[in-house]
Amino acid sequence: xxxxxxxxxxxxxxxxxxxDRAAYDHDTVHAILDAGYVCHLGFVRDGSPxxxxxxxxxxxxxxxxxxxxxxRPLRMAGAAPDPGLEVxxxxxxxxxxVLAKSAFHHSINYxxxxxxxxxxxxxxxxxxxxxxxxxxxxxxxGRAADSRPGNAKELAATSVIRLDLREASAxxxxxxxxxEPEDLALPYWSGVLPVAPAYGAPIxxxxxxxxxxxxxxxSAR
Amino acid sequence: xxxxxxxxxxxxxxxxxxxDRAAYDHDTVHAILDAGYVCHLGFVRDGSPxxxxxxxxxxxxxxxxxxxxxxRPLRMAGAAPDPGLEVxxxxxxxxxxVLAKSAFHHSINYxxxxxxxxxxxxxxxxxxxxxxxxxxxxxxxGRAADSRPGNAKELAATSVIRLDLREASAxxxxxxxxxEPEDLALPYWSGVLPVAPAYGAPIxxxxxxxxxxxxxxxSAR
Numbered sequence: 001x002x003x004x005x006x007x008x009x010x011x012x013x014x015x016x017x018x019x020d021r022a023a024y025d026h027d028t029v030h031a032i033l034d035a036g037y038v039c040h041l042g043f044v045r046d047g048s049p050x051x052x053x054x055x056x057x058x059x060x061x062x063x064x065x066x067x068x069x070x071x072r073p074l075r076m077a078g079a080a081p082d083p084g085l086e087v088x089x090x091x092x093x094x095x096x097x098v099l100a101k102s103a104f105h106h107s108i109n110y111x112x113x114x115x116x117x118x119x120x121x122x123x124x125x126x127x128x129x130x131x132x133x134x135x136x137x138x139x140x141x142g143r144a145a146d147s148r149p150g151n152a153k154e155l156a157a158t159s160v161i162r163l164d165l166r167e168a169s170a171x172x173x174x175x176x177x178x179x180e181p182e183d184l185a186l187p188y189w190s191g192v193l194p195v196a197p198a199y200g201a202p203i204x205x206x207x208x209x210x211x212x213x214x215x216x217x218x219s220a221r
Numbered sequence: 222x223x224x225x226x227x228x229x230x231x232x233x234x235x236x237x238x239x240x241d242r243a244a245y246d247h248d249t250v251h252a253i254l255d256a257g258y259v260c261h262l263g264f265v266r267d268g269s270p271x272x273x274x275x276x277x278x279x280x281x282x283x284x285x286x287x288x289x290x291x292x293r294p295l296r297m298a299g300a301a302p303d304p305g306l307e308v309x310x311x312x313x314x315x316x317x318x319v320l321a322k323s324a325f326h327h328s329i330n331y332x333x334x335x336x337x338x339x340x341x342x343x344x345x346x347x348x349x350x351x352x353x354x355x356x357x358x359x360x361x362x363g364r365a366a367d368s369r370p371g372n373a374k375e376l377a378a379t380s381v382i383r384l385d386l387r388e389a390s391a392x393x394x395x396x397x398x399x400x401e402p403e404d405l406a407l408p409y410w411s412g413v414l415p416v417a418p419a420y421g422a423p424i425x426x427x428x429x430x431x432x433x434x435x436x437x438x439x440s441a442r
Contacts (some may be wrong), residue, residue: 040261042272051263105373154325198419
């Protein structure tokens, strides 16, 4: 059987603890990235760390990021052949609260991807359009084709940075608590409380034309 | 009326865009922190940014963090009077997908807190116990008192770092899309799709003693 394609582990994508929870194969890493749309973008500014929530989308082995809380990192990234901005992009999904009989063994079930690399601004208009479509479709699959595409002025006013997926790893915890054998008789409840994002009833805009149908992809979330 | 206590804005807690979304008052910042239990911890290692999902709890004006993916940052922080580890801690809640008629105006409703500062390891046993209780109670309020407390060996094996809340800011987006007037007649649906974490039915441990009652605080989540 052919071995699945995988990202090469590096010193910084090898966890110091719980290495059995780490994964590097493309399928696992991509599935975790594709399940989300908000990442935490880390970079260094004046020697200090900065972490900002940022919208992202994936196209093949490329991540595209859109600044949501200020354009500092996007300006800092510059366009090739500028050296770019060294970043760490982390995507985390919480799947459950793991309640052990001992406080010590409490944990969280989660899926997480950490990507290290150098990001650059996207300047090519076609690539930027592809990236923005991916960003919108990450938030809500099918939405990009059901909205007005960006015009030249909007594209110019939008900053997108690209980070190639080369140094990437996943970390996953599943299952119940790992209690000490001598604690099993204690009277505390133990187990997992599952958690997942839940989408509520869509709230139409006040200025929505009466009779505008609710698209089917809304209920797909 | 007395002015509400607030964190002093600094250059790096003042967003470059959408400043009207920023808030610094303690009530707003604390409420956002208290609504979560997983933060994204950013620090600089060998000159490069690292962002790791990390459990946290708040006690007054102190954040306590527990390494979930490796103890590197906790070792790097050291104990006072070591210089500590410069960190950026970000907590983000996604509240809704904002669907505009134009791709350009798509957005996310969210509440976010960013804290900058220097973290140190907690070495005092009593403070560590308080911190770990806060961590467990952030995940599930009421749980710390309903589990076996950590013993001396477990406390020694647990690393907690403390970050004082001094340089902290919140950023919040609410409401519907801000479409261009000329787009309002377009046939696309626009509005907000609300999202919030939803907790499922508790899954008892396989080794849970039959008849162990399910605690009331489980359904409080």
